[in-house]
Every structure is written in C-alpha cells, then in structure tokens.
Amino acid sequence: MSRGIWKGPFVHPSLLKKVDKQKEQSKKMPIKTWSRNSTIIPEFVAHSFLIHNGKGFIPITISEEMVGHKLGEFSPTRRFSGHTPADKKAAAEGAAPAAPGAAAKAAPGAAPKAAPGAAPKAAPAAAKPAAPKKDTK
Numbered sequence: 001m002s003r004g005i006w007k008g009p010f011v012h013p014s015l016l017k018k019v020d021k022q023k024e025q026s027k028k029m030p031i032k033t034w035s036r037n038s039t040i041i042p043e044f045v046a047h048s049f050l051i052h053n054g055k056g057f058i059p060i061t062i063s064e065e066m067v068g069h070k071l072g073e074f075s076p077t078r079r080f081s082g083h084t085p086a087d088k089k090a091a092a093e094g095a096a097p098a099a100p101g102a103a104a105k106a107a108p109g110a111a112p113k114a115a116p117g118a119a120p121k122a123a124p125a126a127a128k129p130a131a132p133k134k135d136t137k
Contacts, residue, residue, distance in 0.1 A: 009039035009068075019043055030059060036072025051075035 003010060012035040022028055030048035045064055050057035051071050058075040066074065082088060 009041060011038045011041055016043075019047060022047065032057060033071065036070065036075065038071050040066045040069055040071060042067055053077045 012033070015031070015033055015035055015038055018031045018033075022031065028048065030050045032050040032052075034052045036051060040062055042064075044062045045067065046062065048059065048061045049071065051060055051074065052058075053075045054077050060071075060074045
C-alpha cells in the first residue's frame, strides 16, 4: 500500500538535518545513512550518499531522475554470483574463440552448408544422443 498524498514523502529527520548542514559547507563529504526507506526529494540532487546494504555502504550521487524513488532502490542487498557450474561451463565453451582455420571445418555430424542462393532442403532427422555409460562397481 502506498503512502497517503496528504502526508508527503517520508524522509528521515536526521537525514534532512545532514543535507541542510552540508548545503552550508563548501567541502561536501558523502552522507552516511542507514535509512533505506527515505524518499529522494529534490533537495538531495547533486549530493553524495553512502547507503547501507546490510553489509557495507554503497556510494551514490543523486541525480534528478532519482527523485521520488527510495534510497534503498539504488543499493542492492543481494549479490548475484552466477548460475550452476554446468551453465558456466556451457557459456565458456560457447564464448571460446575459434582457432584459425576452424571456421572452415564443420562439426562432426553437422549438415553441410548450402551454397548461397540455393533452395532450402528439408532438415535431416536428428540423431539420437549416445546413452551415458553406467558405472558397474
């Protein structure tokens, strides 16, 4: 449920004090905050914040496009470390650079390429993949 319009955006009072104090200073240091639920208001534009993500602080400089969003939206709390090892192996094989002259060779069992301008042929029936060997111990 969203916040009532008549209440206005929520901004932590100590965060407002820090921004007001920083406007008076010439040297602008980033403002460290744990208030991820505070809404970004136009007074925050061009200020730097260090937003806590649960483990560390993420440096953010506020721009005009960020006004109306929450501070926590720009400090991710989860780090994506990748998919399963099988997916990583498949991606590495697909992205591996080909050796010189390898482009001319076709993969074993691949259909020959048609000459440019030739009529397309029906696709050959797919061969069954070999069954994995069972370990008999």
